[in-house]
Amino acid sequence: AQKVTQAQTEISVVEKEDVTLDCVYETRDTTYYLFWYKQPPSGELVFLIRRNSFDEQNEISGRYSWNFQKSTSSFNFTITASQVVDSAVYFCALNLGNTDKLIFGTGTRLQVFP
Amino acid sequence: DTGVSQNPRHKITKRGQNVTFRCDPISEHNRLYWYRQTLGQGPEFLTYFQNEAQLEKSRLLSDRFSAERPKGSFSTLEIQRTEQGDSAMYLCASSLDRAFEQFFGPGTRLTVL
Numbered sequence: 103a104q105k106v107t108q109a110q111t112e113i114s115v116v117e118k119e120d121v122t123l124d125c126v127y128e129t130r131d132t133t134y135y136l137f138w139y140k141q142p143p144s145g146e147l148v149f150l151i152r153r154n155s156f157d158e159q160n161e162i163s164g165r166y167s168w169n170f171q172k173s174t175s176s177f178n179f180t181i182t183a184s185q186v187v188d189s190a191v192y193f194c195a196l197n198l199g200n201t202d203k204l205i206f207g208t209g210t211r212l213q214v215f216p
Numbered sequence: 217d218t219g220v221s222q223n224p225r226h227k228i229t230k231r232g233q234n235v236t237f238r239c240d241p242i243s244e245h246n247r248l249y250w251y252r253q254t255l256g257q258g259p260e261f262l263t264y265f266q267n268e269a270q271l272e273k274s275r276l277l278s279d280r281f282s283a284e285r286p287k288g289s290f291s292t293l294e295i296q297r298t299e300q301g302d303s304a305m306y307l308c309a310s311s312l313d314r315a316f317e318q319f320f321g322p323g324t325r326l327t328v329l
Contacts, residue, residue, distance in 0.1 A: 135315045137317065145305070146320060147309075148320075149317045149318070149319060201272065202264050203261035204251075206258030208258050209258050
């Protein structure tokens, strides 16, 4: 079965703290793609990153970084020096190589307080 | 380049009525997707099109639901004989190709009374 688990339902931090959002996925396929999306209070899903199963290099983009570990089937997302504008629901998603649909986790609500 | 647009943004209807939503994808994208999101959940896949061909439908898509993309550009999602359980946010997305990032529209929030 294909599944994405985001065990953290809600996380609250104070501005400037670092925060890591966990994502664990399940698939038997060898070719797959992983994504992170942000859903701010306005509601529109915003694409953050796409990673394929053959590329385990970690990625950094400004204050955002992603750690992909196939050995633990995890694709975790870290925000460094969080800001109030980072407050949103973050979704991890899985796409298998032989289909177009995205399988989403249940999301993690991040609240950053000033 | 404009993003994905959806109309209407909100729809309130009475149980048993039919509703239709429209999605306009990013112009050069040949793939178009429909998802449904309920409160506190992630989006759930409903169906997708490659150009005008509907290639996959979820089991969630009962026979009251129908989607079309007649000329490979915009798409419509129709729900017949709406039920209260159909209340949700209906999201449309488009992408350039398989496994590429999907860009989402703002959604249509449906409330069935």
